[in-house]
Amino acid sequence: MFRTKTIRPWRAFAALLMAAAALTVHAEGRPVRILVGFPAGGGTDAIARVLAEKLKDELGAPVIVENKPGAGGQLAAQALKVSAPDGTTFFISHDHTISILPLVVKQPGFDPSHDFVPVAGFASFVNAFAVSGGTPAKSMAEYAAWVKSAGAGKGTVGVPAPASVPEFLVGVIGRKFQLDLVAAPYRGSAPMMQDMLGNQIAAGIGSVPDLIENHRHGKVRVVAVLGGARQAAMPDVPTLAELGVAGFEDVPYYAFFAPAGTPKASLDAFSAALAKVIAKPDVRERLSTMGLTVEFMPSSQLAIRERAYSQTWAKIIKDSGFQPQ
Structure with missing residues (x-):
């Protein structure tokens, strides 16, 4: 049974x-x-x-x-x-x-x-600092010299969002290079890039994915990246740590x-x-x-x-x- x-x-x-x-x-x-x-x-x-x-x-x-x-x-x-x-x-x-x-x-x-x-x-x-094609700068040092010469040390840097990591970086970079930099928050990276491409703003901080294509075509120039090492996609660009701005290695x-x-x-x-x-x-x-x-x-x-x-x-x-x- x-x-x-x-x-x-x-x-x-x-x-x-x-x-x-x-x-x-x-x-x-x-x-x-x-x-x-x-x-x-x-x-x-x-x-x-x-x-x-x-x-x-x-x-x-x-x-x-x-x-x-x-x-x-x-x-x-x-x-x-x-x-x-x-x-x-x-x-x-x-x-x-x-x-x-x-x-x-x-x-x-x-x-x-x-x-x-x-x-x-x-x-x-990683995030990166880039300058628009309308500026003569090809490095962070040249950007700092240009701001001091053309803007009496005052400059505006675009960021994709208010109170974001890029906005805090604007202040850190300004203090490091003795510049009076002000962050200009946007509603995302796309409108920020439009203004950079139109030379409406001289610099911006955004992610490498946001910047890389225009960097490759010379429309903007990435002059520094965050992170603990240089990026394979742009090996000639130094890290912020190499430029003396440490503490932003976590990506x-x-x-x-x-x-x-x-x-x-x-x-x-x-x-x-x-x-x-x-x-x-x-x-x-x-x-x-x-x-x-x-x-x-x-x-x-x-x-x-x-x-x-x-x-x-x-x-x-x-x-x-x-x-x-």
């Missing part, structure tokens, strides 16, 4: 829930949104579109890049917070929105530690985040798809030519890294005397 194995109802229900979560992205084929906190045409937008093109094949679903520019990614982060945690909405961001904004804005409208969950990181990058990281409460199966599915995409030679080449160092970072490692980055910049911001606004 054979005994029939009884399946307890709660176990059967739990199994159905797990199966449904695992199919959230793949089987249903619902469109996946990638929120971008900066305008179309900027570095983050370009990176998102490179990845979206390949992710759709791995996920078996349309992948849509949705730009929500404004306030240094704050609007996109707020949109992520109120998105349904169903595995169809992800936010591509670097450290500014996740780590810096909560330190400089009193009410950012989101709390990364409670409202978001890290999915995976995929690349690091930002691009990553994906999802709304808190998103099923783990959906997070794992997206993470696995991302790992496959950035392992493709053509994708790695495209991202590398954009000035990124491609490296997969799982969610647990990403969470640790973001906390450490926030702690580092909390001290820098406090020491600068900046008051959250």
Whole structure:
């Protein structure tokens, strides 16, 4: 006589829930949104579109890049917070929105530690100081001499967002080279680049992905990069540390985040798809030519890294005397 194995109802229900979560992205084929906190045409937008093109094949679903520019990614982060945690909405961001904004804005409208969950990181990058083609400077020293000569030591430097790492760097660089530099915040790197290309502003600080193509074509000139080493994409450009500005060797990281409460199966599915995409030679080449160092970072490692980055910049911001606004 054979005994029939009884399946307890709660176990059967739990199994159905797990199966449904695992199919959230793949089987249903619902469109996946990638929120971008900066305008179309900027570095983050370009990176998102490179990845979206390949992710759709791995996920078996349309992948849509949705730009929500404004306030240094704050609007996109707020949109992520109120998105349904169903595995169809992800936010591509670097450290500014996740780590810096909560330190400089009193009410950012989101709390990364409670409202978001890290999915995976995929690349690091560095910020850089560049001068427009309308200036004669070809180095940081020449830029400093030009500002002292043409502007009596006063100059304006564009930055992609207010109260961002680039804005704090403007003050540091000004003090180092004895210049009275003022930061001019923009709504993203794309409008900043437009003004640099039109010689409406003589200098700007942005990510290498934002600057590299125009640097290659001689439309702007990158004269210094952050980070602990020179960049392979522009090996002739010195680091700020080489120029005597130390303390900015920790580099930002691009990553994906999802709304808190998103099923783990959906997070794992997206993470696995991302790992496959950035392992493709053509994708790695495209991202590398954009000035990124491609490296997969799982969610647990990403969470640790973001906390450490926030702690580092909390001290820098406090020491600068900046008051959250």
